[in-house]
Amino acid sequence: MSADGSWRTLLPSARDYAPLRASWRSDLVAGLTVGVVALPLALAFGVSSGAGAASGLVTAVVAGVVAAVFGGSHVQVSGPTGAMVVVLAPIIAQHGTAALGIVCLLAGVFVVLAGVLRLGRTVGLIPWPVIEGFTLGIAVVILLQQVPAALGVPAAGHDTNTAVAAWQVLHELDRSRAAWSLGVVAVVAAVMVLAPRVHRALPGSIVAIALVTAVATVVDLPLATIGALPSGLPAPSLPALDLGMVTQLVVPALTVAALAAIESLLSARVAASHSDTGPYDGDRELVGQGLATLAAGVFGGMPATGAIARTAVNVRSGARTRVAAITHAVLLLLVVVAAGSVVSRIPLAALAGVLIVTAVRMVSVATARTVVGSTRAAAVLFALTAVITVSVDLIYAVGIGLAVAAVLSLRTMARAAGVHREELPGPAEPGDEHIALFRIEGSLFFAAAERVLDRVATIQDADVVILRLSQVQVLDATGAQTLHELVAGLERRGVTVLVKGIRHQHLPLARHVGVVEALRDESHLFDDLTPAVRRARDLVHEARGVSPASSAPVSALSGAGAGRDVDDAPPVD
Incomplete structure (x- = not known):
């Protein structure tokens, strides 16, 4: 392939929308469905990361459009995710929200470079137990991150480790305030669980948030709310690039970039295996996700990745082209413009309830049992990755998981020799x-x-x-x-x-x-x-000096040639 042809594969083309004439109705329906699902998650992930609800919404809108247009999957939906929150929260806690724009720019450039360097297939090198282990770890961290909001305690001022912070919060709670917050969490969780049983298409998270917001507003419950949101997208601007701050944020940005690449490629791979819209282009997906993070940073958002849950909803709703993901982003933009005052009244405890249910749903007990019961090495990798994700850091967990997997694989190969x-x-x-x-x-x-x-x-x-x-x-x-x-x-x-x-x-x-x-x-x-x-x-x-039993001629290898792959006589062990 020529250099020009190679570069062209990383860019959008008219072929991306070839099926649109036949699929535009299903794409619009899928986009609206995903938008309803994505709204509470975008708000919740923004709040949970420390960047704020507005940052989560901006990311879902801007990154959602850019990743849909430039990404390598026809049905991928991108935006803020729980895994990214796990990485971002300690960065923001340590460096403040001013660091968010710099992290977006650095991480975006790193991810784009990964795509240009054709690293899109590297996700296949991550062993299955490691993937499931850090998924479990992420779910636990997301759940722990919701403890302050669920108990009505401000999240600021606690340890950056979520497990330690959750323990600190338990010693600071106001029992009366905590009772109201826990009640909201319980109602949200119950509605999200029961709504699909009433009707499969009923968006439980939206119904739950609307219900508790209405009650909290009418009764004037003592609950912290999201607060004022902008009436539209902020004007684009580059963050102030202080050399000292940039130097401090290079390693965190690499962590963010690695996570964005891994999660986006995993999500795109899952989407390709569950839809008949064709394979995904891993290299182009990295370029698209890198550009999405860059764009989100310019508009005051946070780093974005492909969202596995929202992508799955998109596929199940009948999406065929990128128009579905673009539609989801447009719907969220309309919410920002037309319903910002309503959204600002949503209790933080309600968002905590949404994320607690989301975290629980991330964990498949059947899958965990399968991993643990497969081999001892798989069980060790699974448990080790999960524990390190919760106690240290997600990227460390993946790195150590890969290293241990390599050692165990070498050990197995050595035993097979x-x-x-x-x-x-x-x-x-x-x-x-x-x-x-x-x-x-x-x-x-x-x-x-x-x-x-x-x-x-x-x-x-x-x-x-x-x-x-x-x-x-x-x-x-x-x-x-x-x-x-x-x-x-x-x-x-x-x-x-x-x-x-x-x-x-x-x-x-x-x-x-x-x-x-x-x-x-x-x-x-x-x-x-x-x-x-x-x-x-x-x-x-x-x-x-032994007499030979026969005098048959010897036929050695003629020329120093190749040996046969199969022995001419059966082995005897």
Whole structure:
């Protein structure tokens, strides 16, 4: 592909809207449905992050449109998410809301660069237990973040760790005020759970918020509310770029960018697997999400990601093109313009109730049981990632989870690598007791090579050793060097080594590190086992003066060629 063609795939095109003529009705319905679902979440995530309800709404509107137009998924819905709140809350608590614009700009640039560098498929490297573990951890953190609002205690002034902050809040609550707040949370949760049972299409969160807001306003309950909202989108402006602040925020912005990339790609992948609108373009999705975060920052919003729950609602509602996500953003903009005064009266406890239910719904008990019950390694990864997400940081959790997963995978591969002593094929002949046949299989790499060396190098009373290598699937530099040490050590002891079946793709590496050179003769490379065994018997007969049982000719490997992938005689373990 040409450079121009490569760049063109990262940009919007008319093909994005090809199905629109047939799907515009379903796209509009889906967009309106998602907009109703997204409104309370945008408000709640904005408040929970510390950026404010207006920031959450602005992000849903601006980032929702930009990501829909420039992203790599036809049905992805983007905006503020719970996972992003988990990362943003401590940043805002430490550096203040003034840092939000800088974080958006830096993170947006990082995500765009990731797309330009074609890193869109890297999400496939994250193991399933790690994904489920940080999903559980995020749900727990979101729930803990709602403790102050649910108890009627101001969130400011507490530890940045949500678990510690929740514990501190318990010692500061006013019982009478907490009773009203908890009552609102309970009502919201009950309505959200029961509304779908009345009618599947009934938006429980909107009904619940409307109900408690009306009652709180009429009765004048002592509850903190969202407060005044702007009557429209703020004017775009770049944040003040103080060099000291930028330096302090580079690492937090990298964390935000990593999360935005991971969550957006996961959401796009899930959407592609549940809809028939075609595959997603991971690289373009990163570019779109990066631009969305940049745009949100310019308008006073917060970093955005693909939202798995809202995207799922979009798909289930019949969305076919990007118009659905754009429609959802337009609906939210109309709410900002036409109903800002009503929205400002929503109790914070009501939003806490929405997020508590959302957090609970994020956790699939059946999935958790499946992960824990699959393998011990998966259970360890799942639990470790969840605990670190809650106690330390989400990105640390993913990083440590990946590292532990790599170690466990290497351990499994090393265990799968084996070396087995076998009987010689066919009828036994005099002198066979002085021939040792070893089958090496699996992955011969740095984590397993030493065990193979110890097993073969200590062989006694053998004049000839035959190494069957056709079942070695992976050979790295350490494994090849171990083979060289093994062959050279045996040859120094006077033991002749014959190599059978080394694979074609492994032969250049074996030659480079000296495996072939260490053999007594290059003709001691064989394609098939039968001629290797004949050659071994001839060598023993010559060394021991034993009369051969037959005088069949030996057929060595003609040319230093490739070994066969399948042994010509069945292995005997």
